[in-house]
Amino acid sequence: MQSYEKLLLENKAWAKEQNQIDPDFFKRLAAQQAPEFLWIGCSDSRVPADKITGTDPGEIFVHRNIANLVVNTDINLLSVLQYAVEVLKVRHVIVCGHYGCGGVKAAMGNHHFGIINHWLKEIKDVYRFHRAEVDALATEEQRADLLVELNVREQVFNLAKTSIIQKAWKEDNLPHLHGWAYGLKDGIIKPVCEMAARSRIDHLYEYDNL
Ligand code: CO
Numbered sequence: 419m420q421s422y423e424k425l426l427l428e429n430k431a432w433a434k435e436q437n438q439i440d441p442d443f444f445k446r447l448a449a450q451q452a453p454e455f456l457w458i459g460c461s462d463s464r465v466p467a468d469k470i471t472g473t474d475p476g477e478i479f480v481h482r483n484i485a486n487l488v489v490n491t492d493i494n495l496l497s498v499l500q501y502a503v504e505v506l507k508v509r510h511v512i513v514c515g516h517y518g519c520g521g522v523k524a525a526m527g528n529h530h531f532g533i534i535n536h537w538l539k540e541i542k543d544v545y546r547f548h549r550a551e552v553d554a555l556a557t558e559e560q561r562a563d564l565l566v567e568l569n570v571r572e573q574v575f576n577l578a579k580t581s582i583i584q585k586a587w588k589e590d591n592l593p594h595l596h597g598w599a600y601g602l603k604d605g606i607i608k609p610v611c612e613m614a615a616r617s618r619i620d621h622l623y624e625y626d627n628l
Contacts, residue, residue, distance in 0.1 A: 454509050457478045507592065515567070
């Protein structure tokens with residue numbers, strides 16, 4: 419059997435089991451989704467949003483990219499964010515990075531990996547903002563781990579700066595923003611930072627006609 423054929427076989431078994439546990443499961447989910455969370459995570463195959471949070475289909479709206487970045491020219495991210503916030507009305511947006519992130523490590527080095535370096539430039543900027551704090555740590559691993567957390571903080575801040583979040587905060591007093599970091603070594607998520615709805619940020623990013 420080909421490896422991909424096993425996926426289809428596993429899928430059939432999963433659907434059958436799900437039907438046995440909850441006969442209305444697919445009927446209910448096919449009718450609508452009402453997730454409470456938007457998850458912005460790393461594409462890394464070791465960090466599956468639903469599995470590590472014990473959530474079921476229908477509970478988390480997911481966007482993943484390399485190193486969980488919130489780039490305000492990324493039409494993909496912005497579309498997901500707008501839909502999640504304005505249509506699904508999610509209560510929480512979670513940016514979840516992870517220790518041992520290859521994207522973060524690559525951004526700390528000087529090897530050119532091609533087009534991905536354009537993407538990782540965002541993390542180089544985060545490193546530059548916090549250069550002294552990161553470089554003060556003794557080992558490469560400690561520096562990378564701290565940059566993972568600083569990156570998550572920066573991406574949460576990037577979310578707060580978008581007109582989508584600014585508008586939602588004004589109208590609905592939602593969503594709350596969270597920055598988390600997942601440990602590949604122990605499977606534990608560490609909460610890194612939080613921004614309640616209507617948190618004040620630099621006035622520069624606050625629009626008066628939203
Ligand atoms: Co990663």
